[in-house]
Amino acid sequence: MIDTRPLSVPTFRRTWIGNSTSYFGFQFTAVAVPVQMFAITGSATWVGLLGVAGLVPLLIFGLWGGAAADVVDRRKLLLVSSVVTWVTTVVLLVQAVLGVRSGHLLLLLTAIQAAGFAVSSPARQAIVPRIVPEPMVPSANTLNYTASTAGGVLGPLAAGVIMGVWSTGSGVIVAYAFDALLFTVTFWATWRLPAIPPAASSASSFGASKEKPSVGLRGIAIGLKFLVTQPVLLLSFGIDLVAMVFAMPRALFPVVAEEQFGGGSAVGWLYSAIAIGAMIGGLTSGWIGRVKRQGLALIVAVVGWGLAIGLAGLAHSLWLMVLLLALAGMADLVSAVYRQTIMQTFAPDHLRGRLQGVFTVVVAGGPRLGDLRAGATADLTSVGTSWVGGGLVAAGLAVVLGLASPALIRYRPERDETDDR
Structure with missing residues (x-):
């Protein structure tokens, strides 16, 4: 059973409640924006462009945010980035209430919201060891991941109910309003954080050159x-990009829900299916720590992800499609665990914020590129070709990368289990 001891620490408990609530609320916007975009434009390509709109800010501000998280007070960084995200949600609500039918405005607001997320994410992850005792850090991370996964399941389902009860125009208004309201809990939790300045030893321990850490280009x-000198680490990021760019079908969910299943709550089930599988995978993940060939396991998991996505695209029943997407989510959970573990093995403490920034770019940016690929391919060919073909291509490329990079296949953690904290 999950270890809840970190919740006895008041600062972590408030942060956990705030993060959990805001992530649940964000799922309403994550569903409402593509639904509104498709209602305005009638084009899967425009839905896919939402991924591009979020990608560029992620690339820029994800790397900058990771560097900043090692240098500035993390509480202040979180407050500023949270304000940006909340104001963007309020503007989304206002434009929906006013009936502004502009795909370009949705792209702009998506980009601003992505920038706020990219800055806050590395800092949010980096504060955990500063607010809980060191032995509780793994349990605290598990609680955070479990809460975010639960939000990924319940949020889209609730958004689907809203879309089923109200018309599209009214549904997106209600969804944006819920997100804006729930995000205030994050403000409360972040405001109650103590000051979290850079560790006093960060400058003296910063690499062999003893240079002072910087939030500018030099720090990034x-x-x-360091990343490009570690082939195993670099390839673990690369194989995740392959999985997300070629086999992420979420840009097709509004189209499939409307044309194949009659709209309504179907879109909520499709958006939550992968998270359902990830949550089940997490609850049954005791075996993961016993696997020694982590690189090989990562490749196998990505191949399983691609095949499950491809088969889901062939399903004509909503429940079969949800089941196969859930299986893909379980495989994605496994690959995510090994990617994170490999990164933690290679990253020295004084570079962890920067590599967490790169990790944020890869994890959040890959699916956005996948949105563009899926939407554009669907308009040029068909939804089925885009969905099924993308899954099969991802599985095939994962095999090719594995065979071309024996270092990743042979990778094992260098430390014994007794060395792990």
Whole structure:
């Protein structure tokens, strides 16, 4: 059973409640924006462009946010980035209430919201060891992941209910309003955080050159330089990009829900299916820590993800499609665990914020590129070709990368289990 001891620490408990509530609320916007975009434009390509709109800010501000998280007070960084995200949600609500039918405005607001997320995410992850005792850090991370996964399941389902009860125009208004309201809990939790300045030892322990850490290009470059010198780490990121770019079908969910299942709550089930599988995978993940060939397991998991996505695209029943997407989510959970573990093995503490920023770019940016690929391919060919073909291509490329990079296949953690904290 999950270890709840970190919740006895008041600061972590408030942060956990705030993060859990805001992530649940964000799912309403994550469903409402593509639904509104499709209602305005009638084009899967425009829905896919939402991924591109969020990608560029993620690339820029994800790397900058990771560097900043190692240098500035993390509480202040979280407050500023949270304000940006909340104001963007309020503007989304206002434009929906006013009936502004502009795909370009949705793209702009998506980009601003992605920038706020990209800055806050590395800092949010980096504060955990500062607010709970060191032995509780793994349990605290598990609680955070479990809460975010539960939000990924319940949020889209609730959004689907809203879309089924109200018309599209009214449904997106209600969805944006829920997100804006729930996000205030995050403000409360972040405001109650103590000051979290950079660790006093960060400057003296910053690499062999003893350079002072910087939030500028030099600070980012140091983290990237370390990344490109570690083939296993680099390939683990690359194989995740393959999985997300070629086999992420979520840009097709509004189209499939409307044309194949008659709209309504079907879109909520499709958006939550992958998270359902990830949550089940997490609850049954005791075996993951016993696997020694982590690189090989990562490749196998990505192949399983691609095949399950491809088969889901062939399903004509909503429940069969949801089941196969859930199986894909279980495989994605496994690959995510090993990617994170490999990164933690390679990353020294004084570079962890920067590499967490790169990790944010890959994890959040890959699916956005996948949105563009899926939407554009669907308009050029068909929804089925885009969905099924993308899954099969991802599985095939994962095999090719595995065979081309034996270092990843042979990778095992260097430390014994007795060395792990």
